Amino acid sequence: MHKVLLSVLLSLIVVAAGSSVAFALQSGGVEIGDLETGSVVGQPFKTLDVDLSFTAMEIGGKKVWYPPTAFVNLVNTGTGGRPLSPVLLKVTNGLDTEHGFDLNADSAFAAPTSMHVKITLKPGETKYIGIPISDLTYVTANALLNYKCQLHAAHLGGQMLVLTK
DSSP states (O other): HHHHHHHHHHHHHHHHHHHHOOOOOOOOOOEETTTTTTEEETTGGGGGGOEEEEEEEETTEEEEEEESEEEOOOOOTTTTTOOSSOOOEEEEEEESSSSSEEEEOOTTTTTTTTTEEEEEEEOOOOOEEEEOHHHHSSTTTEEEEEESSSSTTBOOOEEEEEEEE
């Protein structure tokens, strides 16, 4: 009986130790909402500056997420400095059909508990995505996130570069 109890206790310790690493990698969590009611790590979206705006549109007969390349500057010094506030993304569907927005780290470099944001927007709809800086920097080992439409493989996506140094 004691051996069974001891093995169960050791198993719980191993599981708890393994799960504590996952909590460290995902400290705040990504939040999706609208400007008035959304918040991330206790800060309302309406009090934050929008760092990047993405718009689904048609260019040259192709449906794309614009801009195709985006930069978010997390450097605390110099002209690109910013306070350590969450990153706020504005995502708008400018098309007349439903469109998806899928933001994730490159799977080759992603952490085991990598950030993955997947939303569907109705025509003309705008949503905001709040990302804690800790979560953004943990999942971007190569400082690069990819975005695309998960609903339509032929639509063109882009890449977001995270500047940290």
